[in-house]
Amino acid sequence: MISIGEALRIVEGNSVRVGDEKVALEKAAGRVLAEDVRADTDMPPFNKSAMDGFACRQEDLGSRLRITETIKAGDMPQGQTGPGQCARIMTGARVPDGADCVIMVEHTSDDGEGHIRFTGAKTAVNIAFKGEDLKEGSVALQKGTLLRPQHIAVLAAAGCTSPVVSRQPRVAVLTTGDEIVEPDRKPEGTCIRNSNGSQLMAQVAAAGCIGDYRGIAGDSIDETMTAVSSATEKNDVLLITGGVSMGDFDFVPRVLLEAGFELFFEKVAVKPGRPTVFGRRGNVFVFGLPGNPVSSFTIFELMVKPLLYRMSGHDYSIPALRFPVAIEYQRKKADRVALLPVIVNERGEVMPVEYHGSAHIHALTHAWGLMVVPAGVFLYKKGDLVDVRQI
Amino acid sequence: MISIGEALRIVEGNSVRVGDEKVALEKAAGRVLAEDVRADTDMPPFNKSAMDGFACRQEDLGSRLRITETIKAGDMPQGQTGPGQCARIMTGARVPDGADCVIMVEHTSDDGEGHIRFTGAKTAVNIAFKGEDLKEGSVALQKGTLLRPQHIAVLAAAGCTSPVVSRQPRVAVLTTGDEIVEPDRKPEGTCIRNSNGSQLMAQVAAAGCIGDYRGIAGDSIDETMTAVSSATEKNDVLLITGGVSMGDFDFVPRVLLEAGFELFFEKVAVKPGRPTVFGRRGNVFVFGLPGNPVSSFTIFELMVKPLLYRMSGHDYSIPALRFPVAIEYQRKKADRVALLPVIVNERGEVMPVEYHGSAHIHALTHAWGLMVVPAGVFLYKKGDLVDVRQI
Numbered sequence: 001m002i003s004i005g006e007a008l009r010i011v012e013g014n015s016v017r018v019g020d021e022k023v024a025l026e027k028a029a030g031r032v033l034a035e036d037v038r039a040d041t042d043m044p045p046f047n048k049s050a051m052d053g054f055a056c057r058q059e060d061l062g063s064r065l066r067i068t069e070t071i072k073a074g075d076m077p078q079g080q081t082g083p084g085q086c087a088r089i090m091t092g093a094r095v096p097d098g099a100d101c102v103i104m105v106e107h108t109s110d111d112g113e114g115h116i117r118f119t120g121a122k123t124a125v126n127i128a129f130k131g132e133d134l135k136e137g138s139v140a141l142q143k144g145t146l147l148r149p150q151h152i153a154v155l156a157a158a159g160c161t162s163p164v165v166s167r168q169p170r171v172a173v174l175t176t177g178d179e180i181v182e183p184d185r186k187p188e189g190t191c192i193r194n195s196n197g198s199q200l201m202a203q204v205a206a207a208g209c210i211g212d213y214r215g216i217a218g219d220s221i222d223e224t225m226t227a228v229s230s231a232t233e234k235n236d237v238l239l240i241t242g243g244v245s246m247g248d249f250d251f252v253p254r255v256l257l258e259a260g261f262e263l264f265f266e267k268v269a270v271k272p273g274r275p276t277v278f279g280r281r282g283n284v285f286v287f288g289l290p291g292n293p294v295s296s297f298t299i300f301e302l303m304v305k306p307l308l309y310r311m312s313g314h315d316y317s318i319p320a321l322r323f324p325v326a327i328e329y330q331r332k333k334a335d336r337v338a339l340l341p342v343i344v345n346e347r348g349e350v351m352p353v354e355y356h357g358s359a360h361i362h363a364l365t366h367a368w369g370l371m372v373v374p375a376g377v378f379l380y381k382k383g384d385l386v387d388v389r390q391i
Numbered sequence: 392m393i394s395i396g397e398a399l400r401i402v403e404g405n406s407v408r409v410g411d412e413k414v415a416l417e418k419a420a421g422r423v424l425a426e427d428v429r430a431d432t433d434m435p436p437f438n439k440s441a442m443d444g445f446a447c448r449q450e451d452l453g454s455r456l457r458i459t460e461t462i463k464a465g466d467m468p469q470g471q472t473g474p475g476q477c478a479r480i481m482t483g484a485r486v487p488d489g490a491d492c493v494i495m496v497e498h499t500s501d502d503g504e505g506h507i508r509f510t511g512a513k514t515a516v517n518i519a520f521k522g523e524d525l526k527e528g529s530v531a532l533q534k535g536t537l538l539r540p541q542h543i544a545v546l547a548a549a550g551c552t553s554p555v556v557s558r559q560p561r562v563a564v565l566t567t568g569d570e571i572v573e574p575d576r577k578p579e580g581t582c583i584r585n586s587n588g589s590q591l592m593a594q595v596a597a598a599g600c601i602g603d604y605r606g607i608a609g610d611s612i613d614e615t616m617t618a619v620s621s622a623t624e625k626n627d628v629l630l631i632t633g634g635v636s637m638g639d640f641d642f643v644p645r646v647l648l649e650a651g652f653e654l655f656f657e658k659v660a661v662k663p664g665r666p667t668v669f670g671r672r673g674n675v676f677v678f679g680l681p682g683n684p685v686s687s688f689t690i691f692e693l694m695v696k697p698l699l700y701r702m703s704g705h706d707y708s709i710p711a712l713r714f715p716v717a718i719e720y721q722r723k724k725a726d727r728v729a730l731l732p733v734i735v736n737e738r739g740e741v742m743p744v745e746y747h748g749s750a751h752i753h754a755l756t757h758a759w760g761l762m763v764v765p766a767g768v769f770l771y772k773k774g775d776l777v778d779v780r781q782i
Contacts, residue, residue: 074570150755153590179465199544364541
């Protein structure tokens, strides 16, 4: 049994970058940038007024100012702003040469015959200077950026309308177990519905990958072997759930070895999720995940997601968010890291939700995150700060 | 100028539910559930072993136990577990009647001729009891739930393979301004590229809606009127950026009024984002957003997202996350709520990122969230707790 940290180092150390492709800007959200994007102009591209007001010289603020022109956004100023002059100017418009500040309309009074006077006590400059956000040629967005809406704006501003991004890793999802039936069937007697399959497919899509659903393989070595072989023909990653604990019919690790995978670990010191298997065959990776849906969900978040993002060139990490715990928390065994579904209440405290164990998928429906209890920790007192991993 | 709270109440009070539709389970992630989903069986549907081990009676733990059968997941137990008996059982298998606990393999010793003996000090029950997670007929997922992967698992377990969800609101995105050129053109002289358009389209998609990009309208009343009219023919919401401040050429509010919209507010006490307009014409809603991309991004997160989710039947809110601020923060004016891009550092503290103002889109590229400084607050001392809104 190895620690999560050790397991993660093995996973990340083994990942292989998939290839790249170009996408249209409007399809780029959720993808990972594969090349640095540089600004092809200064940003802003000219001295730009940040206000509606009057562009003038700061040394003239005590004088009566003659309005020489009106400049709206998109207009080229007709002339320079000289001593005793000002230009009426709109937000976003180009500040005329000579002017070094824009005074707000509210800080001026009409002084008759096309003149104004500054009535404020002092003024801010109110100019966004050419290149102050980004210089032409400098890196606007770094390779490896996971593109969210705010990054799309930067690509647009840099004129990058078909960014080079990572190809989306293809991920096969395979469930095992004689007792598992698909959700459209009513489970009889000793069966339960397959909730892992569609949950993992949704997690795969949310991580920006392409899922390939491979159905359910019964508990036989032959059937599992056939399913593993075909699932790994054209995919980059296989996620296989169930059949990984110590029971006599849990032969997934054995099948994976026979299918040519090298297995790096088969147990991780985490609760839920101990029987987690990770392996590799060339550039194809496999995770054997526990059959319980809370476990497979959690291990996906903890270990599969970092692999998938690494394969896309994104160095995935989430910040450690720390909150006071709302109630005392105790446990009897502390050999593993525990992850417990929690909400954050109105007071900003962490409160565990009702949780019956790793098959209790309803516990996750209202949870905001997973509280992380390190190995060795038996007790948190009310108010102790705990790390929470958002889900 | 009204407060954000007041503005939000107006927005939420005006929202109108769009219609519903059925989707396949595999397309349901990101959608909002429009009907309660009930469990059609108990969950778990039978007493289920949570371990690989031996099912037996707790009162027999001191005795030598005869192994009567082996039950793997999916098997129907052959008989009851009587006094002095046990059944070898696998995780997920049905616990035979009569047994009231499952003892771990590690807590047993082979006692010869098909017998075992319990060697542990005590045992947990290790059974997930029929219906303990959810009773047949009870609500598994509530109407209004925004479906994430963990909810997809619950739908699957409940056999809900074509959930009724809200139709996706259709949202038109229109940019205004003579100075704006599309990203594929290099801006000359006084022009800048349209970064709002693609950013808003990405935000709309991330909020589970269907965007309809309407291009750029120049600064003329006629052109804007034509664009507004056609953009609101078949869409539920119009987002129009630019032309909403006080400049002489900012006529968006006027055009919206002429187009038959009732305007509820035209200024909100928030920085950035003061010149935000909200209006309604029948079941069509409009937001006039500031032209600066940081402002439009922020107002989308603060006010447009709640509208869009409400229209889908989801009561969108995000928990107040509170962190200590890493450095002293001061400002000169405190008439508006300020939203500042920040990261959360390794110590769990909030650190503002370099930020030149509402046109500085690069400030958002590394930000984890927006620190919320309430109106009236001039100063935070290092270590003060501040509210942060994740972006």
